[in-house]
Amino acid sequence: MSAPAASAIDRATFEALKQTTGDEFVLELVDTFLQEAPSMLDELRRALAAKDADKFRRTAHSLKSNSNTFGALTLGAMARELELGGMAKASEGGGQPLDALAQEYSRVAAALTELRNE
Amino acid sequence: MSELRSELRRDLRSGSARLLVVDDNKVNRLLLARSLELQGHSVASAENGRVALEMLRREGFDLVLLDMEMPEMDGFQVLEQLVNDRQLRDLPVIVTSSLEGIDNIARCIELGAEDYLTKPVNPVLLKARIGASLEKKWLRDQQKELVRRFATPEVAQDLQDSGFSLGGKLVRATVMFSDIRGFTSLAESQPPEETIELLNTYYALMFEAISGHGGVVTLMMGDGLMAVFGAPVPLPDHGASAVRAAQEMVELIDLFNLERDAAGKPSIRIGIGIASGEMVAGYTGTNQRATYTCIGDTVNLAARLETHTKVAQRLILIDQATRSALSERVTVEPLGVVPFKGKTTAVEVFSVDPGQKR
Numbered sequence: 001m002s003a004p005a006a007s008a009i010d011r012a013t014f015e016a017l018k019q020t021t022g023d024e025f026v027l028e029l030v031d032t033f034l035q036e037a038p039s040m041l042d043e044l045r046r047a048l049a050a051k052d053a054d055k056f057r058r059t060a061h062s063l064k065s066n067s068n069t070f071g072a073l074t075l076g077a078m079a080r081e082l083e084l085g086g087m088a089k090a091s092e093g094g095g096q097p098l099d100a101l102a103q104e105y106s107r108v109a110a111a112l113t114e115l116r117n118e
Numbered sequence: 119m120s121e122l123r124s125e126l127r128r129d130l131r132s133g134s135a136r137l138l139v140v141d142d143n144k145v146n147r148l149l150l151a152r153s154l155e156l157q158g159h160s161v162a163s164a165e166n167g168r169v170a171l172e173m174l175r176r177e178g179f180d181l182v183l184l185d186m187e188m189p190e191m192d193g194f195q196v197l198e199q200l201v202n203d204r205q206l207r208d209l210p211v212i213v214t215s216s217l218e219g220i221d222n223i224a225r226c227i228e229l230g231a232e233d234y235l236t237k238p239v240n241p242v243l244l245k246a247r248i249g250a251s252l253e254k255k256w257l258r259d260q261q262k263e264l265v266r267r268f269a270t271p272e273v274a275q276d277l278q279d280s281g282f283s284l285g286g287k288l289v290r291a292t293v294m295f296s297d298i299r300g301f302t303s304l305a306e307s308q309p310p311e312e313t314i315e316l317l318n319t320y321y322a323l324m325f326e327a328i329s330g331h332g333g334v335v336t337l338m339m340g341d342g343l344m345a346v347f348g349a350p351v352p353l354p355d356h357g358a359s360a361v362r363a364a365q366e367m368v369e370l371i372d373l374f375n376l377e378r379d380a381a382g383k384p385s386i387r388i389g390i391g392i393a394s395g396e397m398v399a400g401y402t403g404t405n406q407r408a409t410y411t412c413i414g415d416t417v418n419l420a421a422r423l424e425t426h427t428k429v430a431q432r433l434i435l436i437d438q439a440t441r442s443a444l445s446e447r448v449t450v451e452p453l454g455v456v457p458f459k460g461k462t463t464a465v466e467v468f469s470v471d472p473g474q475k476r
Contacts, residue, residue, distance in 0.1 A: 020241050021152050029152075033145050058187045062143040065216045065237045069149060 008107040013071025014115060030116045033066055034109055040066075041102055044082070048090050048098070056087050072108040075101070135180035135252050139163040140170040140196070141214070142188040146237065150183060150214065153241050157248070167191030171199055174206055181251055184231070186215040186222065197229035208258055210251040214239050286400025286413070291348030292360040292392060292440060293417050294333065295424035296324065296367065298341040299387040317341065320386070323370040331363035332356075336410050344421075346412050349399040357394045357443025361470055364390045364434045368472040387433070391423030394439040419465065422458045432469040441468045 018026045040063045047056035060083035067076035078101050082090055090097050137159050141147040144165075151161045162177075164170035168191040174182070186193035193213060200206045213226045216237040223234045232254075233247045298304070298320065305313045321338065328335055328345045332353045337344035347363070348356030367390065375385035397414035416439075423435040430453055441450055449471040455464035 021149065021156070025148075025152050029145060029148055032148060036144055055189075058189070061187050061216060062146075066143060066145045068216075069145060069238050 008072060008074065008104070008111040009115065010071035010073050013068075013073070017069065017071070027116060030070070030112050033070065034112065037063065037066070037105060037109070041098075041105060044090070044098060044101070048087055048095070051087065053087055056090070057083055067108070070108075070112060072112075075104045075108050078104055134158050134160065135248075136160050136162075136178065137248075138170060138173060138179045138182045140165075140167065140182060140188070140193070141185040142166050143185070146185065146214075150239065153239070153244060154183075154248075156241075157245055159248075167193065167196040167199075170196060174200075174209070175203075179209065180255060181248060182209060182211045183214050184211050186213060186217050186226070194225065194229065197226065197231060201230045208255070208262075210255050212247055212251060286398040288396055289349045289352075289399045289412075290356075290394075290396055291346055291353075291399065291412065291416075292356040292394040292443075293397065293412055293420040294328070294345045294347070294360050294364065294390060294392045295421045296343055296345075296364075296388055296390045297424065299389055299428065301341040301386075304384065304386065316386070319374065320371075323374060324367055327363050327366040327370055330366065331359040333360060333363055334410065336412065344417075346399065346410075349397075349412065350410065355443065357392075357440040358445065358448075360392050360394075361434070361436065361440065361444060361448065364392060364470065365472050368433050389424055389427030389432075390434045391420045391425070391427065391436075392434070392440050393417075393420035393423060393437040394443060395419075395437075418460065419458070422461075422465075423467065426456060426458075426467065430467070430469065433472050434470040436468050436470055438466045438468070444470075 014026075017029075021029070040059050043059045044056060044063075047053075047059060060079050064076050064079035064083055067073070067079055078097070082097060082101070137154055139147055139150045139154065139161055140163070141150065142165050147163045147165070151163050154161045162173065162179075164173055166188045170182070170184070171191070173179075184193045184196060193215065197211065200209060200211065207230070210232040211230065212233045212235060213223075213231045214235050214237055215222070215226075217223075226234055232251045235244060235247060304316075308316075320341070321343070324343060325335055331347070332351070333345045333347040334350070335343055335345045345360075345363075347353055347360040353359055367388065371386065371388055378385055393416045395414075395416035397412045397416045399410070399412045401410055419437055423437065427433060427435050432451075432453070435453075436450075444450065451469045451471070453467045453469055456467045457464040
C-alpha cells in the first residue's frame with residue numbers, strides 16, 4: 001500500500017470490516033460510499049450557503065459515521081469537528097475547514113479505490 | 119397455549135426475526151442490514167422515519183433499529199409516534215446513532231427505546247442486544263396472549279396499558295364465587311368425556327354472563343370459579359353488575375337444563391356467593407406466569423356465602439354491602455345473621471331472587 005492510503009485509512013478497522021461482513025460486501029459498501037460522499041461534501045457547502053444549520057450538522061454527522069466505518073479516522077475526526085462546531089466552525093478562515101475536508105476526502109477516496117482493487 | 123409455547127421456543131432457538139433498519143444514510147443502512155442478515159434475520163430498510171412508520175403499520179416486524187438524525191421525520195418523532203400507537207407501542211426499538219450527548223440517550227430511553235447503541239455498531243454487542251430485546255418481546259407477546267384468553271378485551275387492554283407489574287393495590291370491588299351443586303357425584307356417574315364437555319359448556323355460559331357485565335374470571339377450579347367486578351378496571355356499579363351477572367348465570371343454566379333434559383341428562387344446579395368491599399387486587403406469580411387475583415376478608419366472605427347456598431337452599435346469596443348497592447327493583451330476601459367460620463361477628467345474609475332482572 002502506498003503512503004497516502006496507509007495514513008488515510010486505518011488498516012485494522014478496514015480489515016475488521018471485511019472480516020465481519022465479507023469481502024464482496026465491502027466492495028459494494030466502498031462503491032456506495034464513493035458514490036454518496038461527494039454529494040455529502042456538496043451538501044455541506046450548500047447548507048452553509050443557505051445557513052441551514054440543521055442540515056449542515058446532519059450531513060457532517062453522516063459523513064463522520066461513514067468515515068469511521070471504513071477506518072477513515074482523520075476524515076471522521078474532521079467531520080466530527082464540523083458536526084459539533086457547526087457552521088461557525090466551517091466559516092473559519094473563509095471556509096477553509098470545508099476545503100481541508102474535501103482534500104482529506106480525496107486522499108480517502110484514493111486509498112479506498114486502491115484497497116478495493118487489491 | 120402449548121402451541122404458543124412451542125412457537126416461542128422455536129423462535130428463540132432459531133433466533134430468526136423480521137427486523138426493520140431505519141437510517142437515512144445508505145452506507146449505514148447497508149452495513150447494518152448486512153450484519154443482521156449474517157445473524158440469520160430477515161431485514162427490510164427505510165430511509166427516514168415517515169417511510170418506516172408506513173412500513174411498520176403495514177407489515178409485521180419484531181424489532182426496529184432506528185437512527186436518530188434523519189430528514190422528513192427523525193428518530194425522536196418516530197419514538198413519539200410509536201409510544202402513542204396501541205398496536206406498535208410494545209415493538210422493541212434499539213436506537214443506533216452517533217449522536218453525541220448523554221441527554222440524547224436519556225431522551226431516547228424516556229421515549230421508550232429499549233436500548234441505545236453508538237455507531238459504528240459493534241456486531242457482538244448488536245447481536246446480544248437484539249437477542250435480549252427479542253426474548254423480552256416474545257415473553258410480552260405470550261403474556262398478552264394469555265390475558266387475551268382469560269379476560270375481556272377491555273381488561274386485557276387495561277393490563278397492557280398499565281404493564282404487567284407484579285404487586286397489588288387496595289381496591290373497592292365485588293367478588294363472586296360459583297360452583298355446580300353435587301358435581302362430584304354427577305362426574306362419577308358419567309363417562310369422563312361427558313364431564314369435560316359439560317364443564318366446557320358450563321364455563322362458556324358463565325364467562326359469557328360474567329364478562330357481559332364487566333366482570334373478570336380470575337380463577338377456575340374444577341366446577342368452581344371466582345370472578346371479580348371493579349378490578350383491574352374500575353366499574354362504577356360493581357355490586358349491581360355482579361348481581362345481574364349472577365341472575366343471568368342462573369337463567370343460562372336453566373336454558374342449558376332444558377337442553378340436557380331433552381337429551382335425557384340430569385339437570386345441573388349452581389350456587390353463587392357475592393360480597394363487596396375492600397380487597398387487595400393484583401398480579402401474583404412470576405414474570406413468566408402470573409395470575410390476577412384478589413385477596414382479603416371480602417373474598418373469604420364471598421366464598422363462605424357460596425358454600426352457604428347449600429344450607430340456605432338458595433341460588434344466589436349476597437352480603438349487606440352488595441345489597442345496599444342494588445336498586446329497589448331487585449327483590450332481596452333477608453335471611454338473618456349467619457355466624458361464618460373465621461368471622462368474629464355474624465354476617466347479615468340476603469338471598470336474591472334469580473328471576474328479578476335489573
